[in-house]
Amino acid sequence: MQLSLLCAGLLATANLVFAAPTPSVTIDVNSTELVTTTKSHWAPQFSPEFPGLKVTNPNPKYNSGPINTGTTLSKKTLDLSKYPKAWEVPSPNSAEVKAVINKINWDLVPKSPKRKAKNGDLDETGYDEDKDPDCWWTATLCTKPKVDYIPSDFYTCPTKGDWGLTYDDGPFVYSDDDDKTTQYENKWSEPELYNFLAKEDLKASLFYVGSNVIQYPEAAKRALNNGHTLCSHTWSHTTMTTLTNEQVVAELYWSLKAIKDAAGVTTRCWRPPQGDVDDRVRAIAWQMGLHTVIWDEDTDDWAMPAPGGSNLPPEKVDAKFAKWIKNQQQGKYKTGIMVLEHELNHATIQMTEKWLPKVKQTFNVVSAMQCNGVTQPYWEKSFEYPAIH
Template sequence: MKPFLAIDTLVLLFAAGALGKQQHIAITPSASASSASSSSSSNSPFPQSSPVWLSNVQPMPGNVKAYPSDVSKIPTGPLSKDIKSQALKGYPPPSKLPPTNSPEVQAVIKAIDWSKVPNTPPRKTRSDGYVITQGYDESDPDCWWSVSRCVKPKYPGLPEDVVYCPKVGDWGLVSMTVFLYALMTFDDGPATPEERETGVEPELYNFLAKHQQKADLFYIGSNVFNAPAAAQRALADGHTLCSHTWSHPVMTAQSNEVVVAELYWSLRVIKETTGVTTRCWRPPYGDVDDRVRAIAWQMGLRTILFDDANFDWDLPGGPGSGKLPTSFVDGLFEKWIQSLNNGTDQHGHIILESILRILHVLAN
């Protein structure tokens, strides 16, 4: 069984909260994780190679070597002040597209078999940075999620995206309150000091620890660089760490080389900060096609999407200052609870939530 995440020789499995108890779900290329049936043998994923270009990355001190087995020993409270981003050297400027001419990125580019990557040109974007989908072939030859929500790659040798949990009922009720978790995934962290005057991440981690819950955290590499102590705490608390790129761009609009650089620097900073070589990633905005999938797969990453979202990033009062009424988001949760209780659910769920919005809610 091939795990998504590795800490030395440890096998870490995705976790979901179920009725207040921790429940583990192993999602592998052979499991029915993203659709009602797994990929056919005629289109079995081609083998991945170990990311040898990360072998010389030495983790920072202070990391745990195993997930906590005793919930009473899960760290809580403020983050350590001894872990500073100044210890991380040689990284590109945070929150900007990384250059592609560095020796590290060039080594990865040379390691990729480009004959196994579709020759698809990068997408064009509007002035606001989002991709232009008008004029795209309606037959969707590239399995472009932004257009068709396609999650079964059409290019040979690529696994299906992970979109939902295969087991019906993989939801959580916390402290007898109506609080849905499904497979908890949070994007865009760790929240940096610039986004909060004090505390930053501990509110979310402490909340999850209080309710004995685990989550999958899709980290932006730049944010890990700015808040390494938060990433180390997440690992110590038993959460799964995944990549959300280095600077959060629309990935299908990037060149092959930039896609490599975005993934490389996010993988590197996660490993140097926590010791984890992650094997899972989520494209920003869900924007992915077979070209980007193929590059990510050769870099050891499985594409994780979601089957629903709560749109919390568009609520008023938090980061982004959205205009979506709270009743809309509440209605989504009520709908999910109803479908679970009335037996109409066909599978478990992966729900997309914004870590910055969660932090705002917990702080207020």
């Protein structure tokens, strides 16, 4: 695999302007249509609509204070009868999903093949990594699409000294399970992480799994009101290149609806589970209003021994944090970095609580979307984050 070092600059005012080397285009974030310039060749985008959804927070705005750090949150779920079964790839046959499928220009979706998994891992057999015709991140870490009508992924922070803070797999859901392990996890479910970040005066980009959002919408509300950026991490956390086009739409649609239902915002950012994305999936996501976000540094915190984890010794994760801090102190980075962490379990939360205060002493810790100049990551015209540079 070869990681290409791309400069993913983005300037943001009331509109988002994507910068060179690709031709520029202006997207009016207050509209559901693409506003093009004479130099533009980005594929048109649209904001998904959610028929019959009664949003409790119709005009959300950035909360400049005070921040809520209460230790409890309501355990009330969304209306689960209006959503697919959690943690399963949703059917693309619902009327809502079909309406989105019909809005996509399928001529602008590359004919990349549907991938296969082998023994739980994506099967890269036969894929030409040198040519990398599909910009398949799993095989080559490619972040610049081979088609010229989709922008490059966000994967780093362009400004030297920035630490782009991201967490996947949230919200970390409270469980009423009788299982003792799960009960132990309850102590570390939200709002534990969000209250810690508030204490440290830090903002993050949070990549939410729709199946978690419907179970714990109050956590999503807390995160938004505390100044974090909410992005999609699909509905069921499935490797996206293994799905059909229609299933990709369904995964993205239901995650978007869950976030909108819970917090009142329609997000324009998403991260593929395991980073598994190619130009076919990117093109579908982009037309649905979503910019792909990857990372360039990975804590591997998910793999530590804990529920949902594996057997990676925590010392290995400690060593990564220590190395990043040392590299920054020695001036080895020419840009900032975007770091992948997880809300997944007590081990990941404890690891970030251990290291972020130390990271702050060396890096400028900021939300990953904001470090890329994105101040309006939602379709809602009323919501704008403060610029950080």
